[in-house]
Amino acid sequence: MSSKSPGLPKTGGSGSLRRALKFLGLVLIGAFLVQSMLAVQFSPVVFAQGLPDLVNLVGRMFPPSLEVVPDVALASLETLQMAVVGTIIAALLSVPLAFLAAQNIAPSAILYHVSRSIIIFTRAIPDLIFALIFVAAVGLGPFPGTLALAISSIGMLGKLYAEAIEEIDFGQVEALRSTGSHPLQTLAFGVVPQVTPAIIGMTLYRWDINIRNSVVLGLVGAGGIGFQLLTSMRLFQYPEVLTIIIFVFVIILAVERVSSSIRERLI
Amino acid sequence: MLKSERKGESVTELLEVQKLSKVYPNGTRALSEVSFSVTPGEFAVIVGRSGAGKSTLMRCINRLAESTSGEVLLEGGSVTGLSNNDLRRARKKMGFVFQQFNLVKRISALQNVLCGRMVDMPVLTSCFRRFSKQERQVALECLERVGLGDKAAQRADTLSGGQQQRVAIARALAQRPSMILADEPVASLDPESAKVVMDTLRSLANEEGYAVLCNLHQVNLADRYADRILGIREGELVLDGKKGDLGSAEIESVYGAEAQEALR
Known part of the structure; x- marks a missing residue:
């Protein structure tokens, strides 16, 4: 460059x-x-000063209740299913949003801003609030919880997917364009193969988070093991509470194992 | 300077670049009124230092980048004025080979070559990687043409750099183009692989009649392979001549003070 260097x-x-x-x-x-x-x-x-009470509470939990194991197992399964269904719905909605919201491939400025706004909006509202709204709308049970998980996951998944798309090697996109391929073909070959591993990895990660979240959502009546936890706490059935906590712990560990082994196989 | 000599020839021009300019919004002139033409069967090499505008010129020809003014004519028809489907049709006629190969890494070599044929395929089925037998056959022939028929099923990112570049050439051939634009095709390759790739490109021009326009920054390679050498410096075409006609003074005009280094 022959131009002068910018000022210090x-x-x-x-x-x-x-x-x-x-x-x-x-x-x-x-x-x-x-x-x-x-x-x-x-x-x-x-x-x-509160420590003795804490120790006392934990002491009253032992031994864990075995009677409730069948109920808790069923509720755990419900939690797991809420997380699976919620995450899949979120992923299905987030993928198209992310393609519109990725700066490097966004087809139009209007769609870009609309999809960005949807992503930001769903991120800005905590899932607990979505759960409260959906419980009010469709009643107690796993359905409002699943809806809340799905909608609140869009914010994170849409954002992460869009970032993955923005980080692709654009050379592959240009290569497809240079062959005269249709924009959809360019997307299918120049972009999709590059982001698929990232999208699957992030979706599994979100599933993991949604398991935890669905426990919390149960506390507002949105189904699953959290609802069971709430009931037992209210009735001071501390041995039942311990059983539930053990189940939560086991589910979360198991899900982590499963998702990390799937992730490994993809890379 | 030698441009006028070519005007008198009675060959049909395949590609005509007329006063092509590109100015960036910040005022930098990447290309200044570049004009030249290429005939079928000709291996034309553009030389110049990195940053001289070679790549920009190449990309403005097939519209991966947009020029500010001037015109590009392919087989007599304007490329610069086209949009959408017409532009895609025009791009199909100009296979583009990149420095970084730009293969889709996670699919097979054959599927990469099939990407070169997608302009003629139904959009939806091709997006789901459903290809007809004839298309696969054509793609396989293109792979065989570059000597990689046995690698068809292999994933692109498991191939060596030289093999990847040859798959990229096969992808360009699958377009059934009339010319090939190669932007620094061997800059990322070892000398052995570079030779195979350059030999392939030259035979496409000299034996099969494609016009090949190739960017190189090494003068020695240009000297070995080119039928014709075009020199670019700071966005201007400063040299255009048959290989034998060029002396060291002319090459120096392209490279400036560093000419001697570049020649070595």
Whole structure:
């Protein structure tokens, strides 16, 4: 390049002003942190005082109830199924959204902004709120929970899929274009093979997260093992609670195993 | 300078580039009124330092990049004014070979070659990788033409660089093009593989009558393979002549002070 090099960063008076502002900023952040701890009544003493009650509670859980095992097993299966169905629905909706929302291949500016907005909107609202809304709309049970998982997963999956698409080797897309291929053919060969492993990996990861989330969603009446947990807690049936916690633990470990082994096989 | 000599010849021009310019929005001139033409069976090599505009020129010809002004004519028809389906038809006639091969890595060599035939296939079935027997046969013949018939079923990313570039050439041939544009086809290859690829490209021009327009930054390769050498410096065509006619002074005009280094 023959043009002059761009100017060096400015020095002089503005430098010390910047430093003063930076210091002021740090002080403000520090003050906010201290105030926040006061506001949440953060107190090691109170925690220490509560410890005996905690030990007592855990003690009352033993031994875990065996009577409820069949019920809990059934509820666990429901949780697992909610997560599977919710995740699959989310993936099916997120893939087309992501193709429209990926900057490098978006076919139109309007569709790009619309799909980005849908993704941001579903991300901005916690799944618990979706669950509350759907329970109000369609009643108690696994269906509102599944809906909540599906809709709230779009935010994450759509965003991650779109990012995966934006990171592809664009040379393969250009190669397809240079052969005169139709835009759909270019998508099917230039983009899809490159993002498939990432999409499957992220979907499995989300399934993993959705298992955990569906436990929480049960607490607002959206089915599954969480609903069982809520019931047992309300009735002070602590041995049942322990059985449920063990089941949750086992499901989560199992799902992690399954998803990581599938992921390994893909790479 | 030698452009005028070519004007008198009575051969039909396959590709005509007329005053092609490209100016980036920031004002950088990538190409300044480049004009030349290529005839069938001709192996024309564009030389120039990296950044001189060789790649941009190539990409403006098949419209992977858009020129600012000027015109590209293929078989007498304008390429620069086309859109959508007409542009796709025109691209089909110009097989493009990339420096980085740009094969679809996770599908087989044969499926990669079939990508070169997709412009004539039904869109939906081809997207699901349903190809007719005839199409597969044509693709296999193209692979055999580059000596890789036995690698048809192999996944593209398991092939060596040289083999991948030959699959890319087969993909270009599958388009049934009238010319091949090769953008630094051997810059990412070892000397052995480079020789095979260059030999293949030359025989396509000299024996099978394709016009081949090839970017190279090494003058020695250009000297060995080209029928004709075009030189580009800072976006301008500064050299156009038959290989034998070029002296070191002319090549220096393309490379400037570093000519001697480049020749070595």
